[in-house]
Amino acid sequence: MIYTMGTGLKTKVKAKVLLLNPPGEKPYLRDYYCNNISKSRYLHYPVDLLLLTGTLTQSNYEVTVIDALIKKYTPAETLKKIAEIAPEYIVCLVGSISWEEDRKFLENLKILNPKIKLIGTGDIFLDDGQKIIKENTFFDACILDFSDNSILNIIEKLENKSNDKISLDNCIYNGNGSGIQAGQIKRIKGEFSISMPRHEFFPLKDYKYAFSRNFPTAHLLTDFGCAFNCSFCPIRIDNLGFKVRPVEEIIEEMKYLKSLGIKELYFRDQTFGANKKRAIELCQRMVKEGFNFSWHCFSRVDVMNEELLDAMKAAGCHTVIFGVESVNEKTLKDVQKRINAETIKNTFTLCKKKKIRRAATFIIGLPGETEEDIMRTVDFAVEIDCTFASFNVAGIRPGTEWSHNAEKVHFLPQNELEKIRNKAIKKFYLRPGYILSRISEISTPYDFNVLFEEGIGIILNLLKSVFRKEPKLASE
Ligand code: SF4
Structure with a gap:
């Protein structure tokens, strides 16, 4: 052939x-x-x-x-x-x-x-x-x-x-x-290069994204692995290492994405800005090239500062997703997250000041946490004024430090954690003030679709949890 x-x-x-x-x-x-x-x-x-x-x-x-x-x-x-x-x-x-x-x-x-x-x-x-x-x-x-x-x-x-x-x-x-x-x-x-990924091989117009504000959206990976080492995460440095792509190569991929008609980018790096100097350089190049993409990314609260957020905002960033996990200092220390409540609060305040949306991911039921501890974290999610909160039930994933020491990692029973998670979702999302502020933020047709789908999704999930039969124990 x-x-x-x-x-x-x-x-x-x-x-x-x-x-x-x-x-x-x-x-x-x-x-x-x-x-x-x-x-x-x-x-x-x-x-x-x-x-x-x-x-x-x-x-x-x-x-x-x-x-x-x-x-x-x-x-x-x-x-x-x-x-x-x-x-x-x-x-x-x-x-x-x-x-x-x-x-x-x-x-x-x-x-x-x-x-x-x-x-x-x-x-x-x-x-x-x-x-x-x-x-x-x-x-x-x-x-x-x-x-x-x-x-x-x-x-x-x-x-x-x-x-x-x-x-x-x-x-x-x-x-x-x-x-x-x-x-x-x-x-x-260190540094690594990849051949130009062929985004057009995927049905780009079929995919849906929680945080996109424009359509179609494409993924961009500017690094691989992570510079940090959280015990529950398979992407941690001890498992995958951490390497970064040259800025010029990323700019070439962006030019190619522009030619495909892409309007929004979803940076798949685990911590955008892990190397601040490189991230600022990338943002400045995006402005210079006049790409005009809107974009969102993952990061950590401890790598953000005013200079980086200004550069990100100027380059089109509208949302940053932060892994907050818990507000409990002991838990954060135990899972090697290396952040604390004060840093989380400061970064969320700074993002709000810069008019950047703040999404936070939380883990429900990290080892040693009681329902009371978990609900304190939910109150904290309200206090720091997250634009979005994602509550995920704790579990052991392959490739993590936990999976190598599974016998030492203990959680509350799964069905109990599911119930607490539903309670968390209701407490966070079913607040009239929150719903009104989300509606007032709608500025693109895609925003409207996402809000609609999200609302339906939350209601369906809560209904499912009400009607779901609890698994019976062998002794029942
Ligand atoms: S949770 Fe985030 S910061 Fe921690 S190791 Fe995983 S990707 Fe890195």
């Missing part, structure tokens, strides 16, 4: 690779080693698969993407689409949250298509990937980093099984009969 590159030179296309976000009964967010079920019907495209589009097309693989979740394909419809594409390789995103469904689907896929090589990526491989590959023989391999060249190496290995010179770093290879082979886990600290 011949593919004509932009240079006019003819280059031989290598194998067909399908990047697959598999079907699911629920709106799963399987993305960047964090998994969730979307509460208000927001779904975005997985950054893992996005980066692989660039790496693979740059190396002349013929790449196709199926996001079965956003397309609402059933397993049967997804299998039919796969048969039409007839790929030689499938890179499939799997998640701990959807693993039972993912496993059944992939098992069936392999039975029907035994010749397709199946490569896994996702959080489930982070703790003991070799065990997962050994127990689930439908996987031919998995990769443990979507931002480097692991995918190219593992495909080469699957093509040349007997070649022992191919690097298997950040990969696990299933020799099926000749055993499992794994390279070293290598996490880079």
Whole structure:
């Protein structure tokens, strides 16, 4: 098969690779080693698969993407689409949250298509990937980093099984009969580059975002991993390392996104501004280029200051999402969050002064916390005047410090935490003053849609929780 590159030179296309976000009964967010079920019907495209589009097309693989979740394909419809594409390789995103469904689907896929090589990526491989590959023989391999060249190496290995010179770093290879082979886990600290991600391979107009103010929205990853080390988080530095892309490369990607008609950016960095100097330089370049994107990002309260927020605001930032987790000082210390109530308050006040919306994520039921502690955190969310608050029930995720010491991590029972979470949502969102202030902030048609969807989502979730039957205990 011949593919004509932009240079006019003819280059031989290598194998067909399908990047697959598999079907699911629920709106799963399987993305960047964090998994969730979307509460208000927001779904975005997985950054893992996005980066692989660039790496693979740059190396002349013929790449196709199926996001079965956003397309609402059933397993049967997804299998039919796969048969039409007839790929030689499938890179499939799997998640701990959807693993039972993912496993059944992939098992069936392999039975029907035994010749397709199946490569896994996702959080489930982070703790003991070799065990997962050994127990689930439908996987031919998995990769443990979507931002480097692991995918190219593992495909080469699957093509040349007997070649022992191919690097298997950040990969696990299933020799099926000749055993499992794994390279070293290598996490880079410093600068790294990626090939231009092919955003247009995804149905950009189908995705919905909680914090976007314009449409369509695209993701942008300017770094990989995190400079911090919170015990509950798989992206922490001890697990993924921390590396950053050159500013010039990011500007080139923005030019490309502009040419695709993108209006809003969602920075997927875990802490925008972790390196203040670089973040300010990036914001200044965005202004100089006249991109006019509106955008939102994640950050930490302890990296923000007036100079950085001014630069972000000038470059189009309207919302920052902060991981606050809890107001309890002991809890914050225990989970190595390294922030305190005073820093949180100061940063939220500063953002408000700069007219930047403040979203806060909280973890309901961190180890050692009682219901009283949790409700103190909810009161704090009201006090610091978050524009949005996201309450998530605590749990152990693969790749975290907790998952390595699971026997020492104790939570309140799950059904109790769910009830407290619903109480938190009601207390925070069902305040007339809050509802009025959200309505008064509507300034784009997209704002209106989001507010409407969000309201419906909250009401439906609360109703579901009222009518949900509590699981019975064995002794009942
Ligand atoms: S700062 Fe955020 S991304 Fe980084 S380790 Fe902590 S929770 Fe994870």
